[in-house]
Amino acid sequence: MKKQLSRAIAAVLMVLFSLSPAWATCGGGGGGGTGGVGGGGRNEGPAPTVYKVPWNIWDAKTAPQKGLVLYWFPATQVEVDKSSLRASRILTLYAAQCVTMRIADAKQPELQPIIGDSAVPVAVLASADGKPIQKVENTGGKLKVELVEKLVEGEMKQRETTLDTSLKDAKEKIKAGDNDGAIAMLKPVAEEKCLFPKKAKDAAKELKKLGVEEVGNIPAAPIFDRVQGARIEAVMRRGLIAEIAEKYVTAERLYKQAHLMDPADPTPLRYLGELYRHHTGEWDKARATFDMILNMPADAIARAVALHGLGKMTIHDGEFKKGLSLMERSVEEFPLALAYRNLAVYWNSEGDLKQGSAYTQKALALDPKDPYNLVFAAVFMAAAGRGEEALKIARENRNLLPASYNLAAIYAQTGNRRQALALLQRHFFQYERYQAVRAKEMMEARVDAVFDSLRQDSEFLALTSGADGKLQMPMKNMTGSSNRE
Numbered sequence: 001m002k003k004q005l006s007r008a009i010a011a012v013l014m015v016l017f018s019l020s021p022a023w024a025t026c027g028g029g030g031g032g033g034t035g036g037v038g039g040g041g042r043n044e045g046p047a048p049t050v051y052k053v054p055w056n057i058w059d060a061k062t063a064p065q066k067g068l069v070l071y072w073f074p075a076t077q078v079e080v081d082k083s084s085l086r087a088s089r090i091l092t093l094y095a096a097q098c099v100t101m102r103i104a105d106a107k108q109p110e111l112q113p114i115i116g117d118s119a120v121p122v123a124v125l126a127s128a129d130g131k132p133i134q135k136v137e138n139t140g141g142k143l144k145v146e147l148v149e150k151l152v153e154g155e156m157k158q159r160e161t162t163l164d165t166s167l168k169d170a171k172e173k174i175k176a177g178d179n180d181g182a183i184a185m186l187k188p189v190a191e192e193k194c195l196f197p198k199k200a201k202d203a204a205k206e207l208k209k210l211g212v213e214e215v216g217n218i219p220a221a222p223i224f225d226r227v228q229g230a231r232i233e234a235v236m237r238r239g240l241i242a243e244i245a246e247k248y249v250t251a252e253r254l255y256k257q258a259h260l261m262d263p264a265d266p267t268p269l270r271y272l273g274e275l276y277r278h279h280t281g282e283w284d285k286a287r288a289t290f291d292m293i294l295n296m297p298a299d300a301i302a303r304a305v306a307l308h309g310l311g312k313m314t315i316h317d318g319e320f321k322k323g324l325s326l327m328e329r330s331v332e333e334f335p336l337a338l339a340y341r342n343l344a345v346y347w348n349s350e351g352d353l354k355q356g357s358a359y360t361q362k363a364l365a366l367d368p369k370d371p372y373n374l375v376f377a378a379v380f381m382a383a384a385g386r387g388e389e390a391l392k393i394a395r396e397n398r399n400l401l402p403a404s405y406n407l408a409a410i411y412a413q414t415g416n417r418r419q420a421l422a423l424l425q426r427h428f429f430q431y432e433r434y435q436a437v438r439a440k441e442m443m444e445a446r447v448d449a450v451f452d453s454l455r456q457d458s459e460f461l462a463l464t465s466g467a468d469g470k471l472q473m474p475m476k477n478m479t480g481s482s483n484r485e
Helices: 007-019 077-082 089-095 109-115 145-175 179-190 197-209 226-244 248-261 266-280 283-294 300-316 320-333 337-349 353-366 371-383 387-396 401-413 417-431 435-447 449-454 458-463
Strands: 068-073 099-103 122-127 132-137
Touching: 068 109, 068 145, 089 099, 089 145, 089 226, 109 122, 122 145, 132 145, 145 179, 145 197, 179 197, 226 248, 226 266, 248 266, 266 283, 266 300, 266 435, 283 300, 300 320, 300 337, 320 337, 337 353, 337 371, 353 371, 371 387, 371 401, 387 401, 401 417, 401 449, 417 435, 417 449, 417 458
Parallel strands: 068 099
Antiparallel strands: 068 122, 122 132
8 A cells, every 4th residue: 555656756766876876965855853754844734743643554474463453444545645544642652552553455365354344444453363353434435533543442441341350350369368369360461561551550569469570560551531632732733833933942842741741652752852863963862762762662653763863873973883773673663754765875875776776765655745755866866967857856845944955965966056055054054053963964064975066165164164073984985864864
């Protein structure tokens, strides 16, 4: 069900990557911040989406071995693009608690026992071994997110009631002096710490009283109450609107507020970590925030953003292979165009054009119309001698402020010195707000191959005079694998 890369773009990519040297670009061409998946400042209207459900493509090789699976069998790609199922705090939280979200093709033979005789679109909640539990059929050809939420909530509450019964019965056995019988009943409840951390914690307390302490760490449970959840989401949305408006202090305050409202919800931390990494350059805070995500139950998007962010910062600090490994783990968790673009940067700077091309195509396949994907590809078009095609894309996206660095790269490679310098000036002193980030960006511009034509230019040297001088690149070609993305 993935978007298919258009033939025209695919053809261009094949040519440009076969002809271009190992040129480098500012990692990803814009699009960082805003939680790592928000498009780097593209407003989604007065109420931008904050909680994006980590729907991933079903693959038998990566089928979960435990918990539940929520299958979404859509009818068309248009449905996938526009469905209300894409945004839900409740589903996002359940995705962090062993309820795997999968988009699947109803024509897959091995999935026929799950979908049964239902007409697409349909949502099916099933056990990890593929046994269907409940379904939500479409209404007028559409699935409503509210009904799918209720489907999952209903099953979870029913299972929770069963655990409550086990806890009650175990306590009765303790009163009757049957400790062995109580332990036998409590252990299965304690083992449900992924789906039901609250009940598992209750069981662990009782087991501890009986001298059993082998349950291990049990995480806190997030808040599923709809009223409280709506308040948290409202605060998060205000934070995102502030970030899009470049009011970073306000955004930080609101993201922190949302985190305090529900410390077990990884989404506020995802936005906060990206704010520190991408906008304010407070990398110590970014690392600590991303580590918090990786050490708690978190949905695949939150984990992917955290791994990508840590990878980018690790590469900038000179640990290239470790940073690469973190970014590879990121796309294994969840495919982010941002991470694919930065992986393309890495491999092109290493001279591996085949891998660079593959990752660029993966980014474009996720969203062929995304301007950051297009600007990113245009930098390589310019390097391959397709200057007019690259300039056409650059002109069409000239007002895309977060992509200023890569737009400058296009103009620099096509001999438009004045435009390149103006865009770099815009990038450093209009888009950047914090000196800590600006200094890193200036250093990266100084070592980036796309600015070879400006290397000795006095105005370029003056423009980048604040470079921090810390970036040491051992790769075959210098790369501006920037923290901006």
